[in-house]
Amino acid sequence: MKNISEDLRKVAINLLEESAFIFSDSLCDDNLPEINDWDAIGIEIKFSGYLRGSIHLWTDTRFAKRAAANMLGYDEDNIVDEKAGIDALGELLNVISGNLLTTVYGNEPVFDLTIPSSLLKESLSDDYAVKDVLWLSSEDSTLLFVFREA
DSSP states (O other), X not given: OOOOHHHHHHHHHHHHHHHHXXXXXXXXXXXXXXXXXXXXXXXXXXXXXXXXXXXXXXXXXXXXXXXXXXXXXXXXXXOOOHHHHHHHHHHHHHHHHHHHHHHHHOSSSOEEEOOOEEEOGGGHHHHTTOSSEEEEEETTEEEEEEEEEO
């Protein structure tokens, strides 16, 4: 399996900025959240074709709502509900996944992507042990991207 963490970092940071107008930066290991204390929500996209696997995005509701407001063109005074936030995370992960797979494997291989689906909080502990992960910070939120080959 390729180590794609650097490609994931470049793609995610760039597309968060372009798609949701959210600036983020890599998070050092000293600032990672405690898994039991992190009230994270997770989204997954599976891919198949040239190879099989999944990409996960974990973050908090606050970030999800901010992403939705930015993507919908709302100002900060507009209230965005949690469902809109989860939908925004799914769309961000969809765009990031497609760009990441093309960046890593090129334009020739064909991939089929599933629609984004929610993850159970219990699967977060499994994501900590994966090699190809990316931790980002954005204002007062933490994001975790996980790339898995099946």
